[in-house]
Every structure is written in structure tokens, then in C-alpha cells.
Amino acid sequence: MLRPPHLVLVVAMVAVWWIAALAWPELPARIPMHFDLSGRPDSWTATSIWSWFGLPALATGIGLVFGFLLPWVATRLAAKHPTWINVIGRQRFQMLPAAARVRVVAAMMTWLVWLAVALQALMFELVRGIAAVATGAQATMPPVPLFVLLATVLVIVVGVVVSQVRALRRETQRR
Secondary structure, eight states: OOOHHHHHHHHHHHHHHHHHHHHGGGOOSEEEEEEOTTSOEEEEEEOOHHHHHHHHHHHHHHHHIIIIIHHHHHHHHHHHOGGGOOOTTHHHHHHSOHHHHHHHHHHHHHHHHHHHHHHHHHHHHHHHHHHHHHHTSOSSOOHHHHHHHHHHHHHHHHHHHHHHHHHHHHHHHHO
């Protein structure tokens, strides 16, 4: 059974593919692949399966790694091979018992899943914006939503770090 953050992640990954598949039949022979800071396309490429569906494939890979693989691997490494995990306060982390190390890592993992969700939202907006500019529905890709999503990613990264530091402090004080 998927936990709520994982369920949101799966829905977000599907949404990126959905918007790409929905736009595919309407795409012209060339699509924009790069934009300047004001949202004007400044580089174009030929439309192909790879050029169009590469971004959703990348988004899916990021979602699977950050949302499922990394939490699974990090939890197992925390329990059995703590020297392979690089955390703030590494020496204190390594001196903790296995169950405490797992709790420290677990504190970061929900944030990591939300990071994957935010990255999916960013990819969704990129695919949507590229399609809108390519089909002429928009002259530019508005940069504000992208900057808001990038700021969200940054806030979540800070959340990952803060949660790890707090969990390590809590586990160290328990001893």
C-alpha cells in the first residue's frame, strides 16, 4: 500500500506523461527546447519521440529514484553500512545504534518524496509550456510558475537538511 506522499508522486508522474501524450498529436515539426529568462524560445529541435517524450522519461526516472529507490537504499544502508551515508554530523550518526540511524534517515525520506513531487510539477509545467509555445497557444513560456516551482524545490531541500539535523539531535539526546 502506498503512503499518501508516494500516491501523490505516482499521480504526478502519470500527469507528466498525460500532458505529453495529450499534446503529442498537435505538435508541429519543430518544438522549442530552450528559453531565455523572459520565457522566449531561443533554441528549437525537430519533433521526435525522443525529443518530446525524453522529458517525461527523465521525470519518471527522477520520481522513481528520489521517491522509491533512494529511500529504500538509504534505510538499508543506515541499518547495516552507516559509513556509506553522508549526513551532517556524520560521526555522531555512525555512533548511533542501527534503529536510531534508521529513524534519522526516515525523517528525511518523506521530504525526499515531496522533492520528487515538486520536480514532477516542474517537469509538468515545462512540458505544458513547451507544447503551448510550440503550437502557438502562447508566444512565451511564463517564467514565474517555473521560478515558483524552483523556489519550492529549494525550500524542500532545506527541509531535508533541517529534518536530518533535528532527527540526529533528537536521537543523540535519547542516548
